[in-house]
Amino acid sequence: MIQIPRGTYDVLPEDAFKWQKIEAAAREICARFNYKELRTPLFESTALFQRGVGDTTDIVQKEMYSFKDRGGRELTLRPEGTASIVRAYVENKLYGDPNQPQKLYYIGPMFRYERPQAGRNRQFTQFGCEALGSADPSIDAEVISLAMTFYQTLGLKKLKLVLNSLGDPESRKAHRDALIAHFKPSIGEFCDDCQQRLEKNPLRILDCKADHNHPLMATAPSIIDYLNDASRDYFNKVKAILDEMGIDYELDPTLVRGLDYYNHTTFEIMGASQGAITTLMGGGRYNGLVSELGGPETPGIGFALSIERLLLALEVEGISLNSDPALDGFVVAIGEAAEQKTPVLLNRLRLAGLTADKDYIGRKVKGQFKQADRDKAKFVVVIGDEELEQEKAVVKNMADGSQEAVAFKDLTDYLKEKI
Incomplete structure (x- = not known):
C-alpha cells in the first residue's frame, strides 16, 4: 500500500x-x-x-x-x-x-x-x-x-x-566584531556549522541548537550594548x-x-x-x-x-473550534417516484443559497433520518407518493419535532424564512 x-x-x-x-x-x-x-x-x-x-x-x-x-x-x-x-x-x-x-x-x-x-x-x-x-x-x-x-x-x-x-548595519557590524572576538579563541569546541559561521555570520552561532548549552553562549556580547x-x-x-x-x-x-x-x-x-x-x-x-x-x-x-x-x-488551552456546519435541509424520499423528484427539489434549494443533501445509497426511511441527524439537518423534507399527488412536502423541524405540509412551489421560501 x-x-x-x-x-x-x-x-x-x-x-x-x-x-x-x-x-x-x-x-x-x-x-x-x-x-x-x-x-x-x-x-x-x-x-x-x-x-x-x-x-x-x-x-x-x-x-x-x-x-x-x-x-x-x-x-x-x-x-x-x-x-x-x-x-x-x-x-x-x-x-x-x-x-x-x-x-x-x-x-x-x-x-x-x-x-x-x-x-x-x-x-x-x-x-x-x-x-x-x-x-x-x-x-x-x-x-x-x-x-x-x-x-x-x-x-x-x-x-x-x-x-x-x-x-x-553600523550597530550590527560592531556587534559582529564583538561576537567574533568572543567566540574565536574557543571556536574549535563548537559544531562544524558554527565554525563555518564565525566569519560569515557569527550572529547565527547564537541560534545554534547543537551548542546552545556551551558556557560562551551565556556570556556572549548582547546586541543591546552595541546599538x-x-x-x-x-x-x-x-x-x-x-x-x-x-x-x-x-x-x-x-x-x-x-x-x-x-x-x-x-x-x-x-x-x-x-x-x-x-x-x-x-x-x-x-x-x-x-x-x-x-x-x-x-x-x-x-x-x-x-x-x-x-x-x-x-x-x-482547551479551546474548541468544533462547529461542524449543519445542513439547512435533508430531503427524504419514500418510493421510486419520490426518488425521481428529490434531485429537482434539492437543486432548487441549493440554487436559493440553502445547504441541503439527500441519500444516495438506497437507505430505508429510518436510515435516511439517521443520516439527516448525522448531518445535523435543521429540517427534514419528506416526499412520498401522497406528497407527490398533492404537490406538497412534509417539512419536519428537527429542533422541536413539529411538522407542516408545504407546497413544492413554496418550499424554498418557507425554509429560508424559518432558517
Whole structure:
C-alpha cells in the first residue's frame, strides 16, 4: 500500500473546518488592518532563498527541498514566505504603486526537510504578513498588533510577546566584531556549522541548537550594548507605541531569529504547546532584503506563523473550534417516484443559497433520518407518493419535532424564512 510521505499529513473532513475557521479569521483580521493577499508559486529559483534567506542558515544549508527541472534550472520548494513575497514585489514593480506601503499577506504550504515532531512537519502551513515601503516605527507596532489580535480572536490567552532589536548595519557590524572576538579563541569546541559561521555570520552561532548549552553562549556580547543612538531611538519608539496600545512584552537580547535578513525590530510570540512554552510565530524588520533581491532600497517588516502550532496551542488551552456546519435541509424520499423528484427539489434549494443533501445509497426511511441527524439537518423534507399527488412536502423541524405540509412551489421560501 502506498502511504503518505514522512513529515506530511492528511487533513480529514472532520478537521478541515477548523482550518477554514482559522484561515477565515486570518483573512478577516487582515482586511481590518488593510492587508491584501498575494499568492506566489510553491517553488522558486533556488538562488532566491540562498540570497533572501541567507546561505548561512540551517534552512538553506540543510532543510530545503531542491531539484533540477528538465531544463536544468535549480528550483526549490519554498521553505518560507517572505523571500517569495519580496521577489514578487520587485518583479511586479509594486514599489511603483501609489498605494504605499504595500501591506500584503499570504496563507499556504511551506516545505522543509527536518525531523518531524509535533507542530513541526516537512510540509507545513504558514500565515504571514509583510509591510513594504515604510520605515515608520508605528508600522512595526501595527504588524505586532495584527499578530496578537489574530491569536486573541481565536481565544488564546497564554501568550507572551518577546522583543529585541538587531540595530542598523553600523550597530550590527560592531556587534559582529564583538561576537567574533568572543567566540574565536574557543571556536574549535563548537559544531562544524558554527565554525563555518564565525566569519560569515557569527550572529547565527547564537541560534545554534547543537551548542546552545556551551558556557560562551551565556556570556556572549548582547546586541543591546552595541546599538547606536539611531537604532536605540527607533527601538524606543516601537516600545512606546506598544505601551500606548496596551500590548505587554518582554525584552530578550538573545532573540536573533533564524533568518539572515532581519535588522532593527525582531519579535516572537510564545504560547503553550503540549504543556510547555514554545514559539508560535516570529518576525521582524528587514530593510535590506528588497535591494538584495534586485529592487530599490525599501524598508520592510513582517511575520510568519505556523497553523499547525496554533492548533496545538488551541488544544492545550482547551479551546474548541468544533462547529461542524449543519445542513439547512435533508430531503427524504419514500418510493421510486419520490426518488425521481428529490434531485429537482434539492437543486432548487441549493440554487436559493440553502445547504441541503439527500441519500444516495438506497437507505430505508429510518436510515435516511439517521443520516439527516448525522448531518445535523435543521429540517427534514419528506416526499412520498401522497406528497407527490398533492404537490406538497412534509417539512419536519428537527429542533422541536413539529411538522407542516408545504407546497413544492413554496418550499424554498418557507425554509429560508424559518432558517
